[in-house]
Amino acid sequence: MAKKNRVAIVGVGYSDVSRGTGYTLDKLTAQASVAAMNDAGIKPTDIDGVVVHSFPHQFVSSTHTAAMLGIPDLAFYSGNVDGAAYSVAAMHAIAAIASGSAETVLTIRTVHKNGAAGGGGPVGQYIPGNQQLSQPYGSFAGSHWAGMYMQRHMAMYGSTEEDFGAFAIAQRKFAVANPTESFFHEELTMEDYLNSRYIAKPLHLFDCDYPVDSSSALIFTTEERARDMKQKPVFFDSWANGTTKEADFSLVGDMTHSSPWMASKRMWSRTSLKPSDVDTAGLYDGFSFIAMQWFEALGFCGEGESGAFVRSGATSATGSLPTNTDGGACNVGRRHGANFFIEVTRQLRGTAGDRALPKKPEVGVVSNAVGGFAACALLTAE
Amino acid sequence: MTTEVLPPLPLVNELTAPFWEGASKGQLVIQHCNACGHFQHAPEPICSACLSFDLGSAAVSGKGTVYTFCISTQAFHPWFEDKLPFVLAVVELDDQPGLKMITNVVGVNPNDVKVGDRVEVTFQPLAEGFVLPVFRPVAQ
Numbered sequence: 404m405a406k407k408n409r410v411a412i413v414g415v416g417y418s419d420v421s422r423g424t425g426y427t428l429d430k431l432t433a434q435a436s437v438a439a440m441n442d443a444g445i446k447p448t449d450i451d452g453v454v455v456h457s458f459p460h461q462f463v464s465s466t467h468t469a470a471m472l473g474i475p476d477l478a479f480y481s482g483n484v485d486g487a488a489y490s491v492a493a494m495h496a497i498a499a500i501a502s503g504s505a506e507t508v509l510t511i512r513t514v515h516k517n518g519a520a521g522g523g524g525p526v527g528q529y530i531p532g533n534q535q536l537s538q539p540y541g542s543f544a545g546s547h548w549a550g551m552y553m554q555r556h557m558a559m560y561g562s563t564e565e566d567f568g569a570f571a572i573a574q575r576k577f578a579v580a581n582p583t584e585s586f587f588h589e590e591l592t593m594e595d596y597l598n599s600r601y602i603a604k605p606l607h608l609f610d611c612d613y614p615v616d617s618s619s620a621l622i623f624t625t626e627e628r629a630r631d632m633k634q635k636p637v638f639f640d641s642w643a644n645g646t647t648k649e650a651d652f653s654l655v656g657d658m659t660h661s662s663p664w665m666a667s668k669r670m671w672s673r674t675s676l677k678p679s680d681v682d683t684a685g686l687y688d689g690f691s692f693i694a695m696q697w698f699e700a701l702g703f704c705g706e707g708e709s710g711a712f713v714r715s716g717a718t719s720a721t722g723s724l725p726t727n728t729d730g731g732a733c734n735v736g737r738r739h740g741a742n743f744f745i746e747v748t749r750q751l752r753g754t755a756g757d758r759a760l761p762k763k764p765e766v767g768v769v770s771n772a773v774g775g776f777a778a779c780a781l782l783t784a785e
Numbered sequence: 786m787t788t789e790v791l792p793p794l795p796l797v798n799e800l801t802a803p804f805w806e807g808a809s810k811g812q813l814v815i816q817h818c819n820a821c822g823h824f825q826h827a828p829e830p831i832c833s834a835c836l837s838f839d840l841g842s843a844a845v846s847g848k849g850t851v852y853t854f855c856i857s858t859q860a861f862h863p864w865f866e867d868k869l870p871f872v873l874a875v876v877e878l879d880d881q882p883g884l885k886m887i888t889n890v891v892g893v894n895p896n897d898v899k900v901g902d903r904v905e906v907t908f909q910p911l912a913e914g915f916v917l918p919v920f921r922p923v924a925q
């Protein structure tokens with residue numbers, strides 16, 4: 404019978420991050436990879452797997468990345484352009500290590516500022532494929548489906564723009580306490596939030612993650628190897644993907660119960676841990692409503708009650724579930740999910756510095772994406 | 786010299802041709818499985834309900850309900866700059882539970898649109914012979 408290895412996170416790192424680094428995708432990728440190797444205290448020859456997630460039009464090759472870093476031979480590699488952003492790289496790496504296909508895997512998510520999905524094709528060009536059934540209506544950007552998901556939640560549960568604003572305000576507080584990584588240094592008021600312009604009403608500007616050039620890297624390995632490395636390892640307890648029957652985010656069957664619900668149910672079915680055991684969360688905030696859907700899907704609050712949950716202070720540093728303690732992608736910039744794995748790791752292993760939570764967390768949850776595809780994982784300090 | 790701004794126009798293919806041809810004749814036409822009767826939008830090369838490749842198309846009632854919407858206040862394409870704000874919506878058609886399409890709701894103040902509103906199809910010229918099926922509130 405195949406051995407199932409326990410999988411640990413042993414290194415994390417970021418590239419330089421800014422609104423315009425002027426760096427190529429490869430250079431950003433190399434910077435983040437070196438930072439993660441230094442954090443783990445390992446060399447390229449210690450790595451036998453590379454998994455990269457990137458956009459089709461910003462493709463970063465896993466085998467080229469390995470060559471660039473002087474990794475001599477890969478037992479496992481995968482370059483993905485489909486699905487739930489960084490978590491796809493993480494899920495592949497976990498599966499590779501758990502199955503024994505590889506021992507030490509470098510996982511990467513690299514994105515250039517103008518690379519968000521949507522934004523429209525070249526003007527004057529005829530629209531191929533099924534996008535010709537949405538773009539003529541003016542549906543181009545993630546903010547369009549995001550506004551529609553918010554509207555549906557408001558109609559079903561009576562939630563308000565102030566509920567989403569409460570989330571933006573709560574995570575900005577963490578951002579202010581993370582001045583080296585956050586692009587925003589002043590607290591947000593409800594007035595600021597409500598006065599920020601609409602992109603796709605009810606979606607406000609401050610509901611959107613902040614576009615930057617960035618690369619993020621994490622290194623995963625077996626428990627056995629992790630014990631000999633520089634950092635205190637953080638372990639994956641349970642992990643899962645989930646998808647909806649419909650691939651188009653705008654056409655999913657139930658917008659208030661999209662893929663986070665499938666992934667969450669699957670993740671909880673594979674662990675003895677319960678929502679009440681979780682001490683901190685890193686929940687994807689490409690748009691603020693996404694983190695709100697995860698609170699409900701993961702069972703931290705009742706269905707439709709994420710607004711009240713956030714307003715209660717539960718997600719603050721002293722609440723029951725400090726959430727997005729780095730400030731989230733709305734503040735530290737778009738990392739497409741990787742920042743949540745990195746920040747929860749730093750909190751669990753005790754390397755969050757000034758941001759260390761008042762009560763040292765032992766169990767954390769991370770998540771990525773919404774709509775057609777999503778993933779989540781439980782991380783433990785031991 | 787100014788460049789004429791064109792709308793995003795479809796590169797019509799085998800799967801989407803019935804939709805666009807129907808619209809040009811004032812009909813909302815949706816892909817329909819000849820084997821099991823399943824409507825499917827957007828169109829695909831196979832029926833996801835029965836895996837038949839024998840797919841045709843059929844005109845639907847054109848009546849539906851607003852499943853959700855947003856009011857687009859930022860143009861992501863120059864064509865829409867003088868059309869803001871406009872209502873981008875998902876309408877669930879009466880013809881089959883869960884059969885939904887991305888569309889616009891027109892003929893109403895965007896701030897008066899609500900989830901659950903009853904709507905019916907209407908047709909707007911797009912450009913170069915293309916007609917766009919959109920929805921308007923059902924007359925009370």
Ligand SMILES: [Zn+2]
Nearest residue numbers: 818821832835
């Ligand atoms: Zn069929």
